Amino acid sequence: MSDKDKKGTKPNTYKFDTLSLHAGYQPHKNAGSRQVPIYQTTSYLFDDVDHAAALFNLERGGHIYSRISNPTVAVLEERVASLEGGTAALATSSGMSAIFLAVMTLCEAGDHLVVSSQLYGGTVNLFRLTLPKFGIKCTFVKPRDTEGFKKAIQKNTKGIFGELVGNPGNEIMNMPEIAKIAHDAGIPLMVDATYQTPYLCKPFEHGADIVIHSLTKWMAGHGSSMAGILVEGGKFDWMQNDKFPTMTAPYEGYHGLSFAEEFGPTAFTMKARAEGMRDFGPCLSPQNAWNVLQGIETLSVRMKKHCSNADEMVKYLSSHESVAWVSHPNVPDHPDHELAKKLLPNGRGSMIAFGIKGGKDAGVAFINNVKLASHLANVGDTRTLVIHPASGTHSQMDEATLKFAGLSHDMIRLSVGIEDIDDIKNDFEIGFRAARKPRLVSNQ
C-alpha cells in the first residue's frame, strides 16, 4: 500500500446525495439495468441441494423466499442503512410492522419498555393496548422529562422508545441524554425518525441504536405506497449483560446460533429477519420497495423544499389574525428551539401544529373549505396535508386520552408540501375566511 495510490486523507466514500441514488445496487450484476429491477417473484432457484441447505443454515448470503428477503427490497434496505450510517436494515410492509418487529426482536413476555408519551396515535395504541396482550408492558414518559426516562427503568426494561419530535405537539426528546441514560442501564434506544428522515437527522450520531421509519411518509414522498424499515446502528453490545438472551443465547431455530456472537454489529437485523420476518411475515412487496426507491432518489431535494416551505408557513401563521398559537421547533419561543437547532441543523421538518381562533367549529370549517390542501390521515406527502385531530385521527380517543396525547380541540395539524408557497397561503386564506364565519359558509 504505497502513499501515492491514495486519494488524499479524506475518505472518499460516497456522500448522502450519491448514496440516495446508488447505494445497495450494482447494475453490472443485474444485466446492466440502470434502474433497479423489480424482482416480482416469490422464490429463487437453488443451484443444488447443497446450495439450498447453505442458504437455510445462513452459511451463505442469498434469497430463498420473498417473505424473508427479495433482491429489490434488499436494495432499499441497503440504501436506507447507508443513508442512516447503519450496518443493516430490514424493510417491512408498513411503519407499524417495523415497530412491532423491532419490539418483538428485543422483548419477550414479562419484559418492559420505557416509551415517550408523544407518539403517532397508532404507535400509542400498540404500546398501550396491544403489547400488553403479549405480556410486554410499557411506562409512558413525557418526551421533555429526561430524568423521568431514567426513573421509569425497571429490572426487566429492555429498551427506550421515542420519536425525536413528538406528534403532534412538536416536543423534542433530548436524544443524546436519553441515549446515555439507556446505555448506562445497559439497554438500547430505539428512535422512530419518520418525521426527520436521515436528511434532517441521523439518530445514530446522537446515540440511538435502532432507527425506525414509516417509509410511507417523507422517505417515499409520493404517498403511493405503504412501507417501513428498521435500521441497526451496530454499536450496541448485546453481550454486556444478561438482559438479552434472545440475542445472545443459542437459538434453537438455527442450530443453536447466537446472533450476537456470530453477527455482532448486524445481529439485531439478522434476528429480526430470521425470526420476526419468518414467523410474523410482514414483508414488503418488491413493487412498493421500488416505489419507495424512486422517492428516496430525490430525498434531499424534496426535504430542502419541505423545510423552506414550512419555515415560510411558520412565519405566515405566526402573524395571522385567525391563528391563536403555532407550534414548530422554528418558533423562537418553542421550548426546544435551541435543542432543535442542535439536533436538526439541516431543517426542523415540515410538521406544524396551530390553534385556530374559534375552537373546534372553526377548525372544522377551515378543514372543510381549503381546496388545495388535502384533508387526509397521512403526513409527509409532497402535497400539503391538513387534519383536525380532535375530529379526525384522534376521534376515537376520549377526553382524557386526548389531553394525554397533547391535543386540543382547536389544533390543526399541517404537513407542509412542496407546492408553490403562495398557492398554499392563498388556500389557507380561503380556510381562515370560512373559519371566521363558520355559519355563513356551507360545510359540504
Place this chain on the structure above:
Amino acid sequence: MKFKVDGHEVYASTGGRPFDKNKPLIIFVHGSGLTHMTWVLQTRYFAFHGYSCLALDLPGHGLSGGESLKSIEDMADWISKVIESVGFKEASLVGHSQGCLVTVECTARYPDKIKTLSLMGGAGAIPMNKELLSLAENNDPKAVDLMMDWAHGPAGHFGGHPVPGLYHINTGGMLAKSRTIKNTLGVDFRACDNYKNGFEAAKKIKIPTLSILATDDKMCPVKEGKKLADLIEGSKVDIIDNCGHMMLLEEADRVLKVLKNFITKNYPAKKVIN
C-alpha cells in the same frame, strides 16, 4: 467458543456447529483491527461440511481477552499455541490481509503443524501509509473510515452485499470501532509496518498454498500478492475481478467457491485422530 492461551481468554466462532475434535481443523485469521465476524460467510459453510472451524479474535480484539500482540512473529507463535490449546496437532490456515502475514510466518515456523495455507488479499510485506498509521495510533476514527474506503473496490462502494440488508462499508467500520482503535488497529498497523520477513518465510513453505487476489485491491495489489505467491513452491493463484481488498465480504460467494475447491481437495473432511 472460549478457551485459554497464555492465561488469557480467547474467543473463536466455530461457524455455528459444535467444535468437534474428530474433524479436521481450519483456523481463520482476521485482518488489522477486525474480528472473527469478517469470516461469517466462509466459516459457516465449512462448519456445516465436515470441518471444525475456529474464526479467531486475536488477543485484545473482538471478544478475546488480553492485549493486542505487537508483532507478526508473536501472532504466528500464538496461532501455534491455539492449535495445541484446542487439542489438535495440525490445522489448515486461512488468512486475510494482516492475517496473511501471520499465517505465512506461522507456516514457515511450524511446518509440521500446518497442512494447507489460503491467503486472501495477501502480500509479502504491508508497509503502511504513514498518515493512516498515525491516525490509528492516535485513536482517530478517521483511520477506520479511510481503511474502509481504501479496502473496498469501486463496486464494493455501492454495496450490494450477498446477505440481504447488510451494508458492508458500515459493518466493517463498526467492527473496527468495536474496541479502542489505538489498541487494535494502531497496534496491528504498526506490526504490519515492522514485519520484514514475509518473503523469506514464503520460501520455506512447502505445503499446498492458495492466494486469492482481487483486481481492485489497493491495500495489497495483485502485483504484490503475486510476488509473494511466486516464492511459494507450487502455489495456486486465483484472481477475482471487480472486487477490492474486502473480498471475503464484497464477493463472499466467489471467494467461498475457490476456497472450497482448494481445501476440500487438499485437506479433505475425513475424520482425524488427534
